[in-house]
Amino acid sequence: MTRRSRAHQSTPGNEQAILEAALSLAVTAGYEGTTMAEVARLSGLPVGSVYWHFNNKEQLFAELIEYCFEQWKVDHTGPTNRDLLRRSIAGSAGGSTDPGNRAEAFWILALLFALEKRLADNLARQKYLEVRKQMFELMVQRVEPQIPAAVLARDPDFGRKMVVLGRALTDGFYIAASAGDDVDFAEFADLSASAVEALIARHAAAALEEDETPDAAPDE
CATH class of the missing domain: 1.10.10.60 (Homeodomain-like)
Structure with missing residues (x-):
């Protein structure tokens, strides 16, 4: 043998x-x-x-995406939704402009797998789309506990909507970083977080107003 x-x-x-x-x-x-x-x-x-x-480059990149995802799960945590969004935008998009921050920079390449249609059957692209779904559900689990219960009672999907919004912001800043835009990612991370917090506060106020509004008396 x-x-x-x-x-x-x-x-x-x-x-x-x-x-x-x-x-x-x-x-x-x-x-x-x-x-x-x-x-x-x-x-x-x-x-x-x-x-x-x-076995081949596709398998290597598929494993590479999983490897980066495990690091992402460790890095993208925070006690508040503001911290989570700041890490996503300032940490990931901003970090992707730093050649030394390779783990963050890779996610721009991962996003390209989603945009590149000719790689539809590529194993690495399929892995990225799978990981992207896992990332979404993980963020929902982290975001929902910080949303007022009255807001979720009024709109059970509100937490998921906030994650969709946060992901859209992060994806946009990834592209800005990839294009070399001269952007202060930390500043825009704070602006984005403030906008999301204001949106949550507005919905919380609306839910409170609904709770305090007395039911109309039935017609006699």
């Missing part, structure tokens, strides 16, 4: 080195510009080791 080379054995250290190398290349070269040979060169491993861990 042929023994497998130790250099090609699957180890957590080798796998992480490959993922980090792919992430660095993806940020600068994009999906099309990233090759398995370049990933091997940057990781310092034989190209055979890269193929040992990942």
Whole structure:
């Protein structure tokens, strides 16, 4: 029986080195510009080791998206909705302009998977869309407890609507960062958070007003 080379054995250290190398290349070269040979060169491993861990580039990028998602779940937490939105906009979109902040910068590339229709059957694109749904549900779980109960009683989908709004804002700022717009992301993160808070407060006031309005007397 042929023994497998130790250099090609699957180890957590080798796998992480490959993922980090792919992430660095993806940020600068994009999906099309990233090759398995370049990933091997940057990781310092034989190209055979890269193929040992990942059958092809699609599988590598699919695993890379999952790898980034796990980091996103750790980083994108906060005690308030304002903190969550600030981390999404100022942390992710703003961080994506910093070449050293590769984990955040990668999400611009991930967003491109959603926009690039010719990659419809691409495994990495399918993984991104799957992860995007998971991100949405996770954010709903974090946002809803901070919304007044009266607002949710009035509109049970209000929390989900706020997450849709927050995601749309974040996606827009991702694109702005990718285009190189001269934007103070921290400032706009605070403006966006203030707008969302004002919207929640308005709905809370409307719910309170409804509760305090006496029912009309029945006609005799």
